[in-house]
Amino acid sequence: IVPQNRRARLADPIMSFDSDALETYRKSKFYSSREGAA
Amino acid sequence: MKKSDCAPRLLATLFQFLLLICSASADEPLSADAILDRPPSFRVESVRVRYSHFEQMGIGYQSQAGPARGPGSESLTVEQPQLEIVAKQGKRTTHRLWIPLDVVTAASPDAVDRLHGVDTISHASRINEGGSVDLTTQYRADRETSLFLRGNYHMEEQFRSWALGAGMARSLAEDNAVVVASVYQVYDWFDSFLTNGLRVGHASRSTSNGNLGLTQLLSPTTVAHVNYGVTLQVGELGNTWNSVPLLEGGRSQEHLPTLRHRHAFVARLAQWLPWQGALKAFYRFYLDDWGILAHTWESELYQRMGPRAYLRLNYRFHQQTGADFFTTLSQTSAGLQTADSDLAPLSAHTFGIMTAIDFPLKHIAGHLDIGLERYLRSNGLHASIVSCSLGLRF
Numbered sequence A: 001i002v003p004q005n006r007r008a009r010l011a012d013p014i015m016s017f018d019s020d021a022l023e024t025y026r027k028s029k030f031y032s033s034r035e036g037a038a
Numbered sequence B: 001m002k003k004s005d006c007a008p009r010l011l012a013t014l015f016q017f018l019l020l021i022c023s024a025s026a027d028e029p030l031s032a033d034a035i036l037d038r039p040p041s042f043r044v045e046s047v048r049v050r051y052s053h054f055e056q057m058g059i060g061y062q063s064q065a066g067p068a069r070g071p072g073s074e075s076l077t078v079e080q081p082q083l084e085i086v087a088k089q090g091k092r093t094t095h096r097l098w099i100p101l102d103v104v105t106a107a108s109p110d111a112v113d114r115l116h117g118v119d120t121i122s123h124a125s126r127i128n129e130g131g132s133v134d135l136t137t138q139y140r141a142d143r144e145t146s147l148f149l150r151g152n153y154h155m156e157e158q159f160r161s162w163a164l165g166a167g168m169a170r171s172l173a174e175d176n177a178v179v180v181a182s183v184y185q186v187y188d189w190f191d192s193f194l195t196n197g198l199r200v201g202h203a204s205r206s207t208s209n210g211n212l213g214l215t216q217l218l219s220p221t222t223v224a225h226v227n228y229g230v231t232l233q234v235g236e237l238g239n240t241w242n243s244v245p246l247l248e249g250g251r252s253q254e255h256l257p258t259l260r261h262r263h264a265f266v267a268r269l270a271q272w273l274p275w276q277g278a279l280k281a282f283y284r285f286y287l288d289d290w291g292i293l294a295h296t297w298e299s300e301l302y303q304r305m306g307p308r309a310y311l312r313l314n315y316r317f318h319q320q321t322g323a324d325f326f327t328t329l330s331q332t333s334a335g336l337q338t339a340d341s342d343l344a345p346l347s348a349h350t351f352g353i354m355t356a357i358d359f360p361l362k363h364i365a366g367h368l369d370i371g372l373e374r375y376l377r378s379n380g381l382h383a384s385i386v387s388c389s390l391g392l393r394f
Helices: A021-032 B006-025 B032-036 B107-116
Strands: B042-060 B076-089 B093-106 B127-140 B145-156 B159-172 B177-193 B199-219 B222-235 B243-245 B251-253 B259-273 B277-288 B293-304 B309-320 B346-360 B365-377 B381-393
Touching: A021 B042, A021 B076, A021 B093, A021 B381, B145 B177
Parallel strands: none
Antiparallel strands: B042 B076, B042 B381, B076 B093, B093 B127, B127 B145, B145 B159, B159 B177, B177 B199, B199 B222, B222 B259, B243 B251, B259 B277, B277 B293, B293 B309, B309 B346, B346 B365, B365 B381
8 A cells, every 4th residue: 555665754753653662561551550441 | 478679689680681782792893793794693772761750649449548438548659660672683583671660659558557567568568669571582584474472570579470472473565564463371479468468378360361453554644553452360350458348337358250351452543744743543442241341542642843852742531331349338248349449430531741852872863751641530549640761772
């Protein structure tokens, strides 16, 4: 759908879903310790 | 269990890993690798540290830090440093070492100690230190396929946990789509207490988890991701010292089922915005066989402030039904019952702001960010969070 040469925007770190695993862990642990869903 | 020497053990493990890295990456100026231009066999790619501080105030009927019929205090503070080191071994193998630590100062377990003169949670009574060592090794089998293995050991003063995981990622259609499948098995072993703080032996639980995810490019400015995770938990599923206020006065032990099936479906979307920004949306549908059904929405708005800095605003809303056996005042001490405020019907809002800057050093790409968040829960609990991070990519 998107050829390799048209992915400049997608390569920006602010478009990444998992660029910071430490932040993901902080949020995941915080919410799973205070809510019944996880 | 005796008071653990958690921090020294974790530091020793980290030190051994760093020694391994240093010894393996020390290139001689005129080594054969340098002359033949071969890549070093072991190279550190990045190091990142994050420090987070939580301040929580609130009340919950499971806590004994208050009136006999509750609710009691759920006040706590958390100091949470984390370290991540990513290293490459050859062309195909990547190792990720991750060490999170948690130092929790909480009123609820401390109240058990003060009321009954026993020492439930620690010699320091109010402070529980916990930490993990987590190593993930990823092997790139070919251009489209990666395999990974993960091992984790977690310890707290009265708690031990071991976890193993494995997974595979497969890239399709020139990386337009990536499918990831993974499985995890966690085994927890911990001290068991009565509500008066007396230790009665050990308890355990098993957590088995499977995940299937798909990331798909939808356009040159749009990415979507969906994921389904199923988790099966068996064994003692509480912390064992939570209590339930009784109608006749006094408190009863919390009684939870010994089996829990948990399902979570997640959808994410990231959209590039023409004014050098990005909008991310997140939705999770959660369902389990304890009667909890939850919807979670989150959105993040990013705005670049030049090529090296950006600002993020985020908002999250969570809503859940309560567990079938949730109560704040029980008529009997028999049967399934919990007063844990986390398992109550509730809604919660989170507001946050974060700013980040990427800075070049000589041969290093640096990253620095700091963020603030405020969490407000409908049943009397709120928290403030400060988190900052420093990353170096070599």
